[in-house]
Amino acid sequence: MNGSSPGVENGRDHAREQGSAVAWVESPLQMLCAVEAHHAGLLGAHARVVPRAGLRPLVVTGREISRLGLPGGLELATPEPGMPRPRRGTTWVVGDAFSGKVQSGWLTALPGRIVIVDDGLATIRLLELLTGRIRTPLLRARATANPLRAGLRSALGTAAGLRLRAAARSGRLSIFTALPVPAELARAVRDRGAELVTHDFAWLRSQPLRRPRPEERTVVLGTSLVRNGLIHRDRYFTWLAGLGSSEPVAYFPHRREDPHDLAQVGEQPGITVYDGGIPAEMTLRGLAAEQRVLSLPSTAVTSLRVLLSARGVTVETVDVPEEWWTAQAAPSLRSHLSMFAHHDTGATA
Template sequence: MGKPRLTSIAFVESPLQFLSALEAHEPDEDLLIRARANAKGMTSFLDAFDTAWLPKRVRLEREGAKPGILRKSPPDRIYIGDACSGQVHKALSLAYLERRMPEVVILDDGLATYSTIEILTAKRGPLVRPRQKLKASRAVMAAHVADRLRGLAPAGRLRWHTALPVSKTMRKAFLKTGAEITRHKFTHLQTLPTGGSHPRDNPVIGSALAADGLIHEDAYRSWLDKLAAEGPITYYPHRRETDEFLAELAEDERIRIKHVGLPIELRLINLPSDSTIRSLPSTAAVSLATLNPDVTIAVTEIPAKWWTGSSPDSLRKSLNAQTVKADVDS
């Protein structure tokens, strides 16, 4: 009689988290992906994603993180996309208040993942996003979950599965806790029939920094104007950009806006080697560099005068410090 098959569940709230769960899935693992369909941009993504693209033994449900599923069918492993999600905190707190928590794997959640890893590396502190202010009850729950996850590290039951660059300092500090780091290069994503050869249409990756109030919109618009002045561009909006901003942008005949339900990583696979993708510091730039190693990823560092002052210096420095090549192979 063979050993029982590994059962896992993934809680994801963004397209990148979803794709990261597919990359983390192991061939002999039964994985249930619980996607939060009402999160920004997720409904259009899930509608566009063909379930035939799922690996074998992977199922998808649009239910999000609910404690009931963890109580009814306790998994051997939990994949977490947004470790700062209130819904995830509630599910984990209620299901594992007095029970032993299984192995937990942190998935990439954009550049915000670095903040999550720094929090888990610290000896104390709640899992909270930069600039986020929590109510007292939420803060207690966020601190409880952070402590429970930290407690998994010495037993080798906390892992970060990533395609992001990992600095030597961050890698050393995280591994010192007893946690693990595993890497991927979007192997499954590259097998999907969504990319292929694309015309050289000067792609530009849209940023949410202006929409989130971190940089001035007029500065961002000026940057796009300068790019368009060099020739027509194809603009791939970020899922959090507003309809009003995109409608105004569409009035510029030099800018072609390409709305895609699927994330840009799925649309810009296998570009011609002489292509150039332009972007501000972003996770998409890092992902596309992994997917298209022969393509030029031109990342513009954000000038100091662009910032609105609503983000801490650490976040601004962290964003501008990002590169599109991993500096450590874990």
């Protein structure tokens, strides 16, 4: 992945035409990727990043980005409780394309251009749906849906999909990602008219290292799979206990982990829970060659490989055993997760 690829050059041309952008971010990764998109030239001369109010991880991530130094022309705005309504013709930047509020915004306003930045595994699903049949609704990969809301969400997702595909056909849609997009899917996205720009966290890599790295050799990334009811809690904790019993482990929580679960993780022998909130891409980019990262399938696996490969750090994906999954884990979701499990030799739980 190369931030100076031809796709980025095209993005700069679009940005000069559009002039300014407003980014609505609801997670630390979305905030970081909005900064990277501006640094890559996709968002125009001036961009305003608006975090969702009431989320501590966004506050601490914004503070860390500001401490490193915002790229020129980028403003980190005061958090707001709801998605702002940018002026007509402004470039809109979002991460969660499956959000009902975001989809409603596409239908009730006329953004000049839409830029979608990474929002975890959902980004790949969005690309797959975008290149599907014309009336395929943009819906999350979940096993079950609330029957009372299913019809309404499907209708909204269908309308949003039509609007997004129309934006692609008219050259007004860009997807900015650090994820490994399969070549066939990438071609299908571009055939739809969308601009697909890959990056390697060029802005973050250019920043000085200011955070001390953990002393432990093994670093484990937390997961949201337990809280989301997709894997069994007891199986996960048994695995962690086994790791901690063999060597000291540094545990970096996922922002969605349950506080009670984190307390239990911290009680496991040999495991130290570090303060969470800031993306792992920012917290762990200074690891040394003798250290390693273990993670269940997640977006962070890919981005950390990009950031740590030059430092000789091994980033291993833990294959989720069949007996870990709950009935709520849809086959489609497992398929998306396996994409991140098979880009290396993998570790075994």
